[in-house]
C-alpha cells in the first residue's frame with residue numbers, strides 16, 4: 001500500500017554558471033517535462049528500508065548501504081530531520097525521466113523526490129528551503145562544493161535568482177518563453193570543469209574576476225528583462241554570456257557546433273548551460289521556430305533535444 005509520494009522536476013541554468021561559484025548571481029529554471037518521483041510503500045514487519053531505482057538497475061537495503069551512497073544518504077538525512085529513530089519498514093521506488101549526467105540536475109531531482117516521499121510517508125510536508133538543504137548535502141558527494149543553485153531551483157520548482165550563501169529569490173517570468181535544450185552527448189563531469197576554472201582563476205585572478213563581473217552584469221540585465229516580460233531581449237544576453245563562458249574556458253567544439261547550428265536555424269540566442277566542456281546547450285526560440293531549431297540541432301549531432309517553456 002502506498003503511504004507517501006514525492007516528485008521533483010529537472011532544471012536548467014539560464015545564466016551565470018561558473019561565476020556563481022565565485023559569489024556572482026545565477027538564474028535557473030525548472031524543466032517540468034522531466035521529473036523524478038519516489039513512492040513509499042509499507043513493507044512487511046522487520047523488512048527494513050529498501051530502496052530500488054529500476055531505471056538505473058539499483059536495489060539497496062538501507063542497513064547495508066555505505067555512507068557515501070547518494071540514495072541512502074538522502075534517506076538517512078531525511079529520517080534524521082523527521083526525528084524517525086531506527087529504520088521504518090518501507091519500500092521506496094525511485095523513478096526518473098531526467099537524463100543523467102547531462103546538467104539537468106538528475107541527482108538533485110531524485111534526492112528531492114526521495115526527501116518529499118519520505119516526509120509524505122511520515123505525514124509531513126517540508127518547506128522548499130528544507131528540501132533544498134538536505135539535497136545540497138547529498139550533492140556535495142558528487143561535486144565537492146557546489147554553489148547550491150541546482151538543489152535550490154529543483155526544490156523551489158520555480159525560476160530562481162540565486163546568490164551563493166543568500167536566501168534564494170524565486171521569481172515569476174512576466175511572459176513565458178521557449179527554449180530548446182540539446183545535449184552534445186559529450187560526458188563532462190561538472191567537478192572537472194569547476195576545478196579547471198579554479199586553477200585558471202588562481203593563475204590569473206584579475207582576468208577571471210573581471211570575467212565573472214561581466215557575467216554578473218548580464219545576469220542582472222536578464223533578470224530585469226524577464227521581470228518586464230521582454231523575453232526577446234534575452235537572446236543577445238545569452239550570446240554575450242556564452243562569449244564570456246568561452247573566455248572562461250568551458251566551451252568545446254561540440255558545444256560550439258550546436259550553438260552555431262541553433263543560431264543559423266533562427267534561434268534568437270544560444271549558450272552552453274551548466275558545467276560546459278560538453279553536456280547541454282540552450283537556445284531561445286519562438287514557438288514557431290522551435291521545431292526548425294530542434295531539427296537543426298539533431299542534424300548537427302545533438303544526442304537529445306527537448307523543447308521546454310519557461311513560465
Ligand code: PMV
Nearest residue numbers: 017018103146147190274275
Ligand atoms: O553541470 P550543472 O548543470 O550541475 O551546473 C554546474 C554549475 C556550476 O556553476 C558550473 C557549478 C556550481 O556548483 O554552480
